[in-house]
Amino acid sequence: MGVSRRQFVGTVGAAVAQTCLYQGSAHAAQSAPKHYDLVVVGIGSGGFGAALAGARQGLSVLCLEKAGAIGGNAVRSGVTMWEPGVGGTGFPFQIYKRLKATENAVAVYSFGRHVWWVGWEGFPGGEHVVDPVRRYVDTLRRHRSRDTKVNHAFRKEHWHGVVFEPDCYERVLRAMLAEIGRVTLVTDATFDVVEAGDGRIAGLQLTNGERITAGAYVDGTGGGALCKACGCEMMYGQEARDVFDEPSAPAESNDRINGVTLIFRITPTEEARVEPLPEGVPETCWWGRFPAMSAVQYPNGDYNCNMLPTMTGEDFARMGYPAAYAECERRVRAFWRHVQTGWPEFQRCRIAWIAPALGVRETTRVRGEYVLTEHDLGAGLSGQQHPDVITIADHAVDRHGAGGGGGEMGEPYGVPYRCLIPKDFRNLLIACRGASFSSLAASSCRLSRTMMQLGQAAGTAAALARGASVDLPQVPADRLRAVLREQRVELDWPRSAALDAYLRRE
Numbered sequence: 152m153g154v155s156r157r158q159f160v161g162t163v164g165a166a167v168a169q170t171c172l173y174q175g176s177a178h179a180a181q182s183a184p185k186h187y188d189l190v191v192v193g194i195g196s197g198g199f200g201a202a203l204a205g206a207r208q209g210l211s212v213l214c215l216e217k218a219g220a221i222g223g224n225a226v227r228s229g230v231t232m233w234e235p236g237v238g239g240t241g242f243p244f245q246i247y248k249r250l251k252a253t254e255n256a257v258a259v260y261s262f263g264r265h266v267w268w269v270g271w272e273g274f275p276g277g278e279h280v281v282d283p284v285r286r287y288v289d290t291l292r293r294h295r296s297r298d299t300k301v302n303h304a305f306r307k308e309h310w311h312g313v314v315f316e317p318d319c320y321e322r323v324l325r326a327m328l329a330e331i332g333r334v335t336l337v338t339d340a341t342f343d344v345v346e347a348g349d350g351r352i353a354g355l356q357l358t359n360g361e362r363i364t365a366g367a368y369v370d371g372t373g374g375g376a377l378c379k380a381c382g383c384e385m386m387y388g389q390e391a392r393d394v395f396d397e398p399s400a401p402a403e404s405n406d407r408i409n410g411v412t413l414i415f416r417i418t419p420t421e422e423a424r425v426e427p428l429p430e431g432v433p434e435t436c437w438w439g440r441f442p443a444m445s446a447v448q449y450p451n452g453d454y455n456c457n458m459l460p461t462m463t464g465e466d467f468a469r470m471g472y473p474a475a476y477a478e479c480e481r482r483v484r485a486f487w488r489h490v491q492t493g494w495p496e497f498q499r500c501r502i503a504w505i506a507p508a509l510g511v512r513e514t515t516r517v518r519g520e521y522v523l524t525e526h527d528l529g530a531g532l533s534g535q536q537h538p539d540v541i542t543i544a545d546h547a548v549d550r551h552g553a554g555g556g557g558g559e560m561g562e563p564y565g566v567p568y569r570c571l572i573p574k575d576f577r578n579l580l581i582a583c584r585g586a587s588f589s590s591l592a593a594s595s596c597r598l599s600r601t602m603m604q605l606g607q608a609a610g611t612a613a614a615l616a617r618g619a620s621v622d623l624p625q626v627p628a629d630r631l632r633a634v635l636r637e638q639r640v641e642l643d644w645p646r647s648a649a650l651d652a653y654l655r656r657e
Contacts, residue, residue, distance in 0.1 A: 184354060184361075184362040184363055184364050185213075185361065185362075185363045185364075186363070186364045186365065187210075187211045187212060187213040187335070187363065187364075187365045187366075188205070188210035188211045188212065188365065188366050188367065188613070188617055189201070189202070189205040189206075189210045189211070189212045189213070189365060189366065189367050189368070189369065189610065189613045190212075190213045190215065190355065190363060190365040190367075190368050190369070191205075191212060191213070191214050191215065191368075191369045191371055191610075192215045192341060192342060192355075192368070192369070192370055192371060192372055192376070192377045193215070193216065193217075193223070193341075193370065193371035193372035193373060193376070193377075193583065194214050194215075194216040194221040194222070194223070194324075194336070194371065195221075195222065195223020195224060195225070195371055195372075195373060195583060195602070196222075196223055196224075196225060196371075196583075196599040196600070196602040196603040196606065197369075197371040197582035197583040197584075197586075197602040197603060197605050197606035197609070198214065198216075198221075198223070198369065198371025198372075198582065198583070198606060199221065199222070199242075199324055199328070199371075199603065199606060200241075200242055200582065200602070200603040200604065200605065200606025200607040200608075200609070200610065201369040201371060201580075201582050201606035201607070201609040201610035201613070202214045202328060202334060202369075202606075202610060203242060203327055203328060203331075203606075203607070203610065204242075204606065204607045204608075204609070204610025204611045204614070204638075205369075205610035205611075205613050205614055206328065206331040206333045206334045206610075207331060208610070208611065208614035209333070209614060210333065210610075210613060210614050210617065211333050211335075212333060212334045212335070212610075213334075213335045213337065213363060213365065214328065214334060214335065214336045214337065215337055215340060215341050215342065215357070216336070216337070216338045216339075216340075216341070217338075217339065217340065217341040217358075218338065218339070218508075219338050219339050220321050220338070221321060221324055221325065221336070221338065222317070222320060222321045222324055223371075223373065224373075224508075224510055224511070224599070225317065225320060225599050226317045226318075226320060226321045227506065227507055227508040228412075228414060228506050228508045228509060228510040228511070229317065229414030229415070229416065229455060229457075229504075229506035229510065230414065230510050230599065231314060231315055231316070231317045231320065231447075231449075231455055232260070232279075232312050232313060232314045232315070232447050232455065233290065233312055233313040233598070233599055233600050234293070234312045234546065234598055235290050235291070235292060235293040235309070235310045235311055235312050236290075236291070236292070236293045236544060236545055236546050236598060236600065236601070237291055237292055237293070237294070237543050237544065237545045237563045237641060237644065237646075238291075238542050238543045238544050238545075238563070238600060238601055238604055238640075238641050239290070239291055239600030239601075239603075239604070239641075240291065240639055240640060240641040240650060240654060241603070241604055241607045241635070241638050241639055241640040241641075242603050242604075242606075242607055243599075243600045243603055243604075244287060244639070244654060245327075246320070246323055246324070246327070247287050247313060247315075247657075248657060249323045249326075249327070250315055250316075250319055250320065250323055251657065253319050255316065255449075255450040255451045256315060256316050256319040256320075256450065257313060257314070257315040257316070257319070257450065258281040258282075258283075258313070258314055258315075258449075258450040259281070259282055259285040259286060259287065259289060259290060259311055259312070259313055259314075260279040260280060260281055260282055260285075260311060260312050260313070260314050260447060260448060261279065261280060261282035261285055261307070261310075261311050262277070262278070262279060262280075262306060262307050262310065263278035263279060263280040263448075264277075264278045265277045265278065265303075266443065267303055267306075268303050274446075274494070275443065275444045275489075275490050275493065275494055276442075276443035276444035276445055276446065276459070277443065277444075277445050277446070278446050278447075278448075279312065279314070279445070279446070279447040279448060280448045281314070281448050281449075281450055282311065285311050286655070286657060287313070287654060287657055288651065288654040288655055289311045290311045290312050290313050291641075291646075291654070292309060292545070293309075293310060293545050293546055293547070293559070293560070294545035294559060294560040294561060294562055294563060295559050295560070295561060296561070296562075301559045312447075314447050314448070314449060314450070314455065316449065316450070316451075337357075337359070340357055340358050340359045341357070341358055341376075342355040342356065342357055342358070342377065342380070343355075343356050343357060343358045344356035345377065345380045345381055347380075347381040347382065350575050350576050350577045350578075351576070351577055351578050351579075352365075352368050352381060352576075352578060352579055355368075365578075366578065366613075366616075366617055367578050367579070367580070367613040367616060367617070367623060368578060368579045368580070369579075369580050369581070369582055369606070369609045369610065369613065370517075370579065370580070370581040370582070370583065370585070371581075371582050371583045371606060372583060372585070373511065373514065373583050373584055373585055374511075374514035374515045374516075374583075374584075374585045375515055375516065375517045375581055375583070375585035375586075377579070377581075378517045378573050378576075378579065378581055378585070379515060381573075381576070381579065383517050383518070383573040383574070383576065383579075384517070384518035384573075384574055385515045385516065385517060385518065386515065386516045386517070386518055386589075386590070387406065387408070387514070387515050387516070388404060388405050388406040388407055388408060388590065389401055389404060389405050389406075389407050389408075389590045389591075390404055390589055390590055390591075391403050391404040394589075395522065395524040395525070395526070395589050396524075396526070397524055397525040397526070397589060397591055398525065399525055399548070399591055400525070400589075400590075400591060406465065406468065407464060407465055408464030408465070408467075408468065408512075408513040408514065408590070409460075409464050409512035409513035409550055409593075409594055409597075410459075410460025410461070410462060410463050410464050410467075410512065410550075411460055411461060411462050411464065411467045411475070411479070411509045411510060411511050411512065412457050412458060412459070412460050412461045412462075412479075412509065412510040412512075413458070413461045413462075413476070413479035413480060413482070413483050413505065413506060413509055413510070414455060414456065414457050414505075414506045414510055415456050415483050415487070415502050415504065415505045415506065416449075416453055416454070416455055416456065416502070416503045416504040416505075417453060417454050417456055417487075417497070417500040417501060417502055417503060418452075418453045418500060418501055418503040419452055419453070419499060419500055420499055420500065420501050421499070422499070423495075423498040423499050424498055425488065425491045425492060425498055426487065426488070426491065426501060426502065428484055428485065428488055429481075429484055431481075432481050432484045432485055433485065434485065434488055434489070435485075436485065436486075436489070437485075438462075438482065441485075441486055441489045442458050442459050442460065442461075442486075443458075443459050444456055444457065444458055444459070444486075444490065445457040445459055453503065454500070456487075457510075458482070458483070458486055460512075461479045461482055461483065461486075461509075462475060462478065462479050462482070464512075464513060466478075467509070467511070472509070475509065476508075476509055479509060480505060483502075483505060487502060512584070512594075512597060513584065513590070513593055513594070513597070514585065515585055516584075516585045516586065516587065516588055516590070516593060517573050517581050517585055517586060517587050518573070518574055518587060519569060519570050519571065519572050519573055519574060519581070519586065519587025520569035520570075520572040520573075520574060520587070520624065521537075521567050521569035521570055521587060522570070522587050522588065522589055522592075523566055523567070523570050523586075523587065523588045523589065523592040523593075523596060524588075524589045524591070524592050525548070525589065525591045525592060527564050527565070527592065528548065528560065528564050528591075528592060528595055530564065531560065531561060531562035531563060531564050532562060532563055532564060532565050532643070532644055533562060535564065535565055537565055537567040538628050538629070539567045539568040539569060539628035539631070539632070540565030540566060540567055540568075540632070540642055541565075541566060541567070541568045541571075541604070541605070541608035541631065541632065541635060541640075541642070542565070542566050542601060542604035542605060542607075542608060542640065542641075542642070543563040543564065543565050543566070543641055543642060543643075543644060544563060544564060544566065544595065544596050544598070544601045545560045545562070545563040545564070546560070546595045546596070546598055546601075547559045547560065547595060548591055548594050548595050549594050549595065550591075550594045560595075562644065563644045565642070566596060566601070566605065568608060568612065568626070568628060568631060569587070570586050570587040570588065570605075571586055571587070571605060571608065571609055571612075572587075572623060572624050573587075576623075577622035577623060577624060578622060578623060579623070580609040580612065580613070580623055581609075582602065582605040582606040582608070582609040583602055583605070583606075584597040584602060586605060604640060607635070607638065607640060608631065608635060608640070611631060611634050611635060611638070612626045612631055615627075615630060615631060615634065639653060
């Protein structure tokens with residue numbers, strides 16, 4: 152097999168390996184490569200799902216995470232909530248039940264105030280408050296019925312989500328991986344060189360000096376960094392209407408992507424005052440106009456505050472990450488001043504934390520064996536003809552300032568396994584927001600629980616492929632779906648009575 156050595160071109164900081172099961176040696180590069188059944192790069196929602204699924208089914212798994220914490224956007228970016236939606240019945244439910252064992256670690260939320268029904272004078276956006284009456288099963292639907300209109304009453308009755316403490320969440324993820332005994336977790340490190348050719352990855356050189364090989368690889372990096380380094384075909388920006396024949400796509404392709412967010416946390420205080428602005432930050436909105444704020448209440452009474460969005464995707468891409476983060480932090484400070492002066496109740500709150508990472512909704516995506524498009528979203532499960540659906544979703548097309556699309560789903564739609572298979576690759580899968588979706592489809596199919604279910608399918612497929620001695624694209628769809636159902640992954644709508652009963656046993 153001809154093997155080419157591809158250098159990863161993404162920015163990688165100085166890395167020192169921190170491991171759960173071993174410490175990297177300074178002489179690792181000279182020793183024989185370590186071999187694993189499965190290597191997962193990027194331990195966000197999708198990567199975690201892949202690693203846990205593979206390990207639970209007997210695979211030896213190496214997890215690589217370039218940050219110091221695992222959990223991705225849900226931890227470092229402060230996206231500490233799961234929005235309402237079908238399909239979060241596998242690993243997410245298990246995480247939720249573990250979080251419940253810790254006081255104030257997790258709660259279900261419902262709508263509080265919202266500009267839709269109280270006006271701008273009542274609240275600067277949308278409020279979600281802890282609702283002790285609601286249960287996890289109440290968070291597992293967003294879509295309307297085909298003949299139902301999504302109005303304020305529908306939102307209040309049916310739209311509930313999960314909010315959790317990021318540190319507690321990260322500890323639960325680590326514990327779930329560690330308790331199996333077959334997972335090696337390496338943080339503050341990633342890959343540096345990819346050895347790939349003839350549709351396979353032959354090995355990786357890591358930033359800690361080690362060289363490793365594996366039977367299968369999963370890219371959970373968000374933007375498909377591993378796939379990109381392998382030379383996979385990538386997609387970026389909004390595709391023209393004629394590319395996938397999507398009615399809501401623009402006439403011409405462009406580089407517009409979903410906006411980014413810098414989330415901050417506020418905590419109640421006794422003293423009422425307006426926090427001073429840092430030097431050089433004006434009170435006016437120099438980038439256009441102040442956006443709305445999504446404020447989600449934590450179990451301890453703090454609020455997670457999300458400007459929708461903080462920056463357009465185009466500005467984010469143009470500025471580059473460090474400059475974009477610095478600019479977003481300036482915007483957060485100006486926005487918070489706007490909130491405190493416009494809604495005096497917030498003068499009894501202080502910023503307690505600003506996320507150390509931006510919440511990035513969209514970058515590059517991989518062209519896979521199948522591309523999920525607006526047609527799949529509109530057809531729903533009843534109209535799709537895919538034999539290999541491995542998760543379902545029902546979030547609206549939501550582009551956060553990028554334009555195009557819109558409207559709620561009339562029923563859930565399915566995501567095929569082929570969306571996880573990069574074209575012409577045999578031992579590589581992708582399980583993250585960078586999977587094979589059109590830009591429109593990605594704006595719906597990008598939420599954390601959906602990504603975790605993609606990962607659960609990817610790790611399960613890797614185990615089935617190893618057991619049957621076949622390449623990843625040859626994993627039988629019916630067998631994969633059967634095993635996922637055994638793991639209580641939701642693949643059908645309406646939900647079965649057995650699965651519903653299981654979900655009600657919190």
